[in-house]
Amino acid sequence: MHKIKIIVFLMVLIVSSQLAAQEHLIVNVYNRATTSLNGQWNYIVDPYENGFYNYRLEAFEDQENPGNGAFFLNAKPKSKSDLIEYDFDISDSIQVPSDWNTQKENLYYYEGTVWYKKSFDYKKSENQHRVFVYFEAVNYEADVYFNGKKLGKHIGGFTPFNFEVTNLLKDKDNFIVVKVDNKRKKEGVPTLNTDWWNYGGITRDVKLVEVSNNFIENYTIQLNPENKNQIKGYVKLNGTEIAKKEIQIDIPELKLSKTIISNAEGVAVFEMNSKKIQYWDTKNPHLYQVNIKSVNDKITDQIGFRTIKTKGKEILLNDESIFLRGISIHEESPITGGRGSTIEDAQQLLNWAKELGCNYVRLAHYPHNEHMLRLADKMGILVWEENPVYWTISWENEATYNNAENQLSEVINRDKNRASVIIWSMANETPTSEPRLIFLKKLAAHTRELDPTRLISAALEQSDYNGDPTIRTINDEFANVVDVLSFNQYVGWYDGLPEKCGQISWKILQNKPVLISEFGAGAKIGFHGDKLTRWSEEFQEDVYIQTLKMLEGIEQLQGFSPWILVDFRSPRRMLPKIQDGYNRKGLISEDGKKKKAFYVLKNFYDTKSASN
Numbered sequence: 001m002h003k004i005k006i007i008v009f010l011m012v013l014i015v016s017s018q019l020a021a022q023e024h025l026i027v028n029v030y031n032r033a034t035t036s037l038n039g040q041w042n043y044i045v046d047p048y049e050n051g052f053y054n055y056r057l058e059a060f061e062d063q064e065n066p067g068n069g070a071f072f073l074n075a076k077p078k079s080k081s082d083l084i085e086y087d088f089d090i091s092d093s094i095q096v097p098s099d100w101n102t103q104k105e106n107l108y109y110y111e112g113t114v115w116y117k118k119s120f121d122y123k124k125s126e127n128q129h130r131v132f133v134y135f136e137a138v139n140y141e142a143d144v145y146f147n148g149k150k151l152g153k154h155i156g157g158f159t160p161f162n163f164e165v166t167n168l169l170k171d172k173d174n175f176i177v178v179k180v181d182n183k184r185k186k187e188g189v190p191t192l193n194t195d196w197w198n199y200g201g202i203t204r205d206v207k208l209v210e211v212s213n214n215f216i217e218n219y220t221i222q223l224n225p226e227n228k229n230q231i232k233g234y235v236k237l238n239g240t241e242i243a244k245k246e247i248q249i250d251i252p253e254l255k256l257s258k259t260i261i262s263n264a265e266g267v268a269v270f271e272m273n274s275k276k277i278q279y280w281d282t283k284n285p286h287l288y289q290v291n292i293k294s295v296n297d298k299i300t301d302q303i304g305f306r307t308i309k310t311k312g313k314e315i316l317l318n319d320e321s322i323f324l325r326g327i328s329i330h331e332e333s334p335i336t337g338g339r340g341s342t343i344e345d346a347q348q349l350l351n352w353a354k355e356l357g358c359n360y361v362r363l364a365h366y367p368h369n370e371h372m373l374r375l376a377d378k379m380g381i382l383v384w385e386e387n388p389v390y391w392t393i394s395w396e397n398e399a400t401y402n403n404a405e406n407q408l409s410e411v412i413n414r415d416k417n418r419a420s421v422i423i424w425s426m427a428n429e430t431p432t433s434e435p436r437l438i439f440l441k442k443l444a445a446h447t448r449e450l451d452p453t454r455l456i457s458a459a460l461e462q463s464d465y466n467g468d469p470t471i472r473t474i475n476d477e478f479a480n481v482v483d484v485l486s487f488n489q490y491v492g493w494y495d496g497l498p499e500k501c502g503q504i505s506w507k508i509l510q511n512k513p514v515l516i517s518e519f520g521a522g523a524k525i526g527f528h529g530d531k532l533t534r535w536s537e538e539f540q541e542d543v544y545i546q547t548l549k550m551l552e553g554i555e556q557l558q559g560f561s562p563w564i565l566v567d568f569r570s571p572r573r574m575l576p577k578i579q580d581g582y583n584r585k586g587l588i589s590e591d592g593k594k595k596k597a598f599y600v601l602k603n604f605y606d607t608k609s610a611s612n
Contacts, residue, residue, distance in 0.1 A: 043115060047113065100114055132209045158411075162209065286304060288304070412451050
């Protein structure tokens, strides 16, 4: 049965990769030998996409002789009479990784196409080695060209992708050109309307990955959910000579070693048993060094072993009940103020979460960078990861579904070996309808095929119980699909004043653990008044005091992730002198100052931690 599940996983993964018209994702680039392409890239702003289409709106890349108008050719005049109407090398430059919005004032609100170009030399360490270009994220669509040839296209602004460049690579004068398009689209994922900033650009690291001609492409190594003394998984090779090859897996600390043989597809499954496994948890986030070695390749990862399950109203970590003391986080840099991308950004955000008393974070509303998950593994912080299916997606559009499924596949593939990740979230605040139910049920089924070891949830919406506005419930058929019942509620902010919290009770009919995925209120740092003065720190503080009392009346309550850790940019938030383009629901201001509500939640979590 285990081997059947592995085969199903690999088939699903291959189909998902084909949907994105890209190559299979190389896992654990984090620990591989790489060459950074970060730094200054030349760029050209192209709102009319003149570098992509001719004047008849025909794509240059589809033409046998596209001519010098195609930006991806990086053309240069061959004589003083040549007509070429662009030049990357004398164009302005921009930092990668980062967003263009906060780097260039004239691009702050820009949505459209920007071309990026990087030139470099590169000599392989071994002639027979292969080289891939790996992007950690580009928002939102990326068309990638290498030395004038199209490598492929990637859709999705928050997940990694790679293309092989072995046969195009030269020792000198290589150039990579990326057409980046961040336009919002109705059929996109996310769709037109969101409550966060639509950052454009190559927003995460770009790397050249050099590997052997037959290399370790993918693997899953996890604790068996049904047997806590067993570690199991698979390894997949990539290359032309991958059948019947020895693969060795070592976990030195446990004195475990296993040699397995790959099948015709380069896949080998394994099981390893030990009664001495030290389980990863929030108080002891123990990570084992795991070494994987094939004939031509070797790689190391740091993996924690734990189980996550539900039983009735409880969430069980290693079969012990746990209350999730959480906070929601957007991926904005507390250091530079734009899209977060560095390990320092991630460290600061998670340090604040730990200071707040959290053992859990909700990474909203899209996959965050890999630093967050690697650090969460080390710091003992549990993680909810989210697919950007947000608000009003085009539920009946097949391409929209394929886009959502592919993004979900990519984040699962990247993070399936991270012990900190316990929840895959399908969506946020999506209005109920039959097409939406079909869409989300398909996503959940796909997720369970890819990874049956973790919990599934979604941030749902509340409703009145039997028409009584003082009693709230979850009337959503998708609540029957999820493992953890999560919902957003804003009593005291969008729904009455803080005192209304004392009038509301909850009747949850599902026998499942409840996580409140959002609650909160806006406040401008340093703005003070009484507890009825909207936008004051005192108003936000009172919302937290009253909400925490209200939510403790929910019998199945197993945690929450209030909205949100830090104020973040949003074009929906326009009130002068208060919002100024920021959602002010953060417990910390964008410049790192803690609001009064921070200490209310911290005190609640400290008390909860002590009682547990």
